[in-house]
Amino acid sequence: MRDQSVGANIEYTAGALYLAAGFDRQASNNRVALIGGAYDFGFIRPRVSFTSAEVGGRAAKNLTLAASIPVGNHLARFAVARLDPEGGNNNTTKLGVGYEHFLSKRTSVYSDLGSSKQQGTVAGKALTRSTVVDFGLKHNF
Numbered sequence: 001m002r003d004q005s006v007g008a009n010i011e012y013t014a015g016a017l018y019l020a021a022g023f024d025r026q027a028s029n030n031r032v033a034l035i036g037g038a039y040d041f042g043f044i045r046p047r048v049s050f051t052s053a054e055v056g057g058r059a060a061k062n063l064t065l066a067a068s069i070p071v072g073n074h075l076a077r078f079a080v081a082r083l084d085p086e087g088g089n090n091n092t093t094k095l096g097v098g099y100e101h102f103l104s105k106r107t108s109v110y111s112d113l114g115s116s117k118q119q120g121t122v123a124g125k126a127l128t129r130s131t132v133v134d135f136g137l138k139h140n141f
Helices: none
Strands: 005-014 017-026 030-039 045-055 058-071 074-085 092-102 107-118 129-139
Antiparallel strands (some): 005 017, 017 030, 030 045, 045 058, 058 074, 092 107, 107 129
């Protein structure tokens, strides 16, 4: 028999303001709750979100700060996030930058670079930095 899952979200948009909150719970020890917002100033769109989760009885919190900056026919994106799982000496800090070039109203090419620095040790080995790169073509239907 499957555990019962319950979840909901609410979003509010008024002009340049965007607010959202949501939660999901599956079984008694798996849950996630999120609250976030953004405001489009025209020259920059800053965003913030906070997430609290518990999976298998272990809690974690995440704070993300991000921004997108339109520059002509381009969009520059920046983000920093901090993941703080329960327990000591195990935080993760993530940094990201991205670029998007619009070929038309619905089509763009993009590239992103992200880096994650993990603090602490697992099984006696020091955690390390991970870096990823992506690029692609996006078309909105």
